[in-house]
Amino acid sequence: MDPKPAPAPSRSTAKPPVASKTPQEPPSEACEIVSNAGNCYKAGQFCRKADLGRSTHAANRRMIYCRMDGTQPRWQY
Template sequence: MTNPYTAPIPPAPRPPDSRPLHKRVLVWIGGAALLVTGTLIGAAGNDGQQPIEAKVKPATTVTATVTTTPEPGPTVTETVKAKPKPGPTVTVTRTTTAKTADSGSTGNSNSTGQDDTEPCTITSNAGNCYSAGQFCRNSDHGAVTTTAGGTKIECAYSSNAWRWTYA
């Protein structure tokens, strides 16, 4: 037990090194010799070697373009009442153009060769077709439409948001 009023006892002195001096000198000489040897080997390791060059093959790119021109015909209008999951009732009106049997005459006055109807039945407030992944308006919940390319998409609730997803 120590007395709080007395000075602490100093630690015991370190004993002198038990190894003789000639062994300590030999360790230093061996370490220095290894250092010099490693430096010489590292500096002379690239003698007579040529660098390897990698040859790159040219990439092949294939591009395919498909263009279809729909034939003009009578217009068919179909009204579908969609059942929304949670939300208000949505009514979707789809207008399509049927193909005619006469493919020789092109009564279309459109200079681009496309129909007068848009491929998508529901458009954004700016008048653009929706694509998969975009957010839906509240009035479009549960509705089905097509993208600009003609793929069917549906306004569905997923990942805590109403988004257009592939139907």
């Protein structure tokens, strides 16, 4: 009796994931303080009054500070 030939390896038809063309926000580990949604802040955004005087890294990894801007606290460089 002849042994049966081994089955041919199957070929995957799945396509690799396509890279997004929009820049991704850095992981929250890059930002010490994040929004309630878990996102890094950007300069110019409002900050919580509880964060006044604190600093964190922005989404672009630059240091920003929560300071009063008129009557509202905002993240500033």
